[in-house]
Amino acid sequence: MLRFWKKKPKPEDEAATEDVAAAAQPEAQPEPGSEPTPEPANEPAALLEPEPEPEPEPEPEPEPIPTVVAEPAAPAAPPGKKGWLARLKEGLSKSTSRLTEGIGGIFTKRRLDEEALEELEELLITADLGPAMAAKVTGELAKSRFGKDVTPDEVRRFLADRIAETLAPVAKPLDLVAAARPHVILVVGVNGAGKTTTIGKMAKQYRDQGKRVLIAAGDTFRAAAVQQLEVWGERAGCPVISRETGADAAGLAFDALERARREQADVLLIDTAGRLQNKANLMAELQKIVRVLKKQDAGTPHSTLLVLDATTGQNALSQAEVFRDMVDVTGLIVTKLDGSARGGVLVALADRFKLPVHAIGVGETIEDMRPFEAGAFARSLTGLEA
Template identity: 75%
Template structure:
């Protein structure tokens, strides 16, 4: 049975920020993980016993907000988080999703709408106007191919005629919806897999860990059982952050000491999730630059080791992209898609700059499913991608 991701319940508002991470050390290759023995609570371990998995399952009281993906965690920081844990209030969003989408894309839409108004006030659609419009679309990160395609469609129907800004925006919004419509696909969970394994990958600072927390909250609200694997083993901050999300959402968190083998941790997490018949296993990974060979090799190793447990896993590999990087997102998709067979995209920080048009150029070039977009810092601001709503919001059209 296949269930669609994201139920109708509205989870509470939460705020999470993403900042660039600290550099990561390279890992020594290790093909197969060491088995982790069962640890009985209260039992004394012999000194030679290898460190056991730290697995935590706790109820979801309102805790302090997770720190940004790549912030440094200090003892003082931990103390402050725990001190404020019981004072954080979680309230439902006051604005609807469409209102927040328009607000989140306001930087991108303002750049486009102001430019279109400047070009098409009392003016016929001639070659000069089309050239100016194409340049405007390119500066909004829609890319040269997409910009040429959209202006050509406008010229086909209105060339030589007087056009106004509203007509141009409506035409462009329709073209955007046509391009992104086929990639707007909800993330589906196969409830027969036990678990459905989701691997999160991406470069530094794109929001993988916080995205995992938001996904976990959504799945838990739908009644699914979820386990989290802290695969970014080289940053204590990432592990601590994921543990906080686990506490909030009542999810088990599989973690090891800093510097442990990430592939081994993923192996152990999958073995445990299978034994416990968990619905969804979300695996975090270290943020890595696509031009770092050693780090990319480690990511391939994680996939190889997962397949030793389940040759069909990971069942979903999500690449998180920071929309503020603009056209650089293209090179990230190319490298990660070839390395680990990316099956879908999540775009974060669409509200962070005027580069929201990059989603359109990504859809035009790669045709990869866009499962969700983030237009704010709250947990409810990560939502399934709606092509029509996005197109209208991008062009500043009121629904």
């Protein structure tokens, strides 16, 4: 508490006060018990010896004012997490720049002629939309606008509409089979595509929905994959079933399904190896996993998801072809759309394989993997406001 007190006059102020009082009162009354000091008579003022100044009394020590220590300012709150559409647009920025800059360079103050159509088709192919999709888009544009003046914005809107039409039939969220307990999801793809991370994110999302989830670390040849899944499992509160390095992946899958059924889990996620350089061995392993699962439940796996890395561009189409021959792929998850200028490959995948695209990833966090939305993707890819 702050304390306030009356300021004690300084010694020189006291002397001045006494002189004034003496002038106002000719006879000062002596203090009781003290002898009066005789005043010299008719002495000039200059000859009077000055009275000795009284010794100043030490001023009392003021009570200390409590020190108020300011609390350290709270760190500025981190900026709010960007919404999904903002993250999608940001993730596709490299792909968007390639398309928008290319279209702007072709159609600035120009009519739609054969040369412009040829340049547009080449641009769409280099943006990984694929030759078939590029030919389809330019053909439709020629039918409606050939010989007329077109602006870059008109071309971008036309392209966004055609892309959305292609993607709409395959934009399907992954629905769990209500009657299946557990719903078995087999996840396949080449090493490095993001299978393990995708499984971890899916487990966390399902767990946050209140579902009981088990994870089977079926890539028994990569210790790093098992460790990564264990980290995700701990984070999500999901048990991870694993074996020693080199163990039989099909046997692990069998045991995992048995445990999931015994514990009445809602979802069983099974990771697999992705050593595409040895295609024959990989195919044999995946097919064996499917066989042993079906021995326990003929309807399993209920979903077989292929994880594809968008940064590989047209290689993603080759991988889709290979894995579709190995197992019955039921849907796709496309990752790392934020890592390259090849976001158009998703359009080529949809156009060629017609497989459902359940989710896409545009970053490392769990919030950066969401169900696929055709319209939002098409407009973000072409640089239009969502």
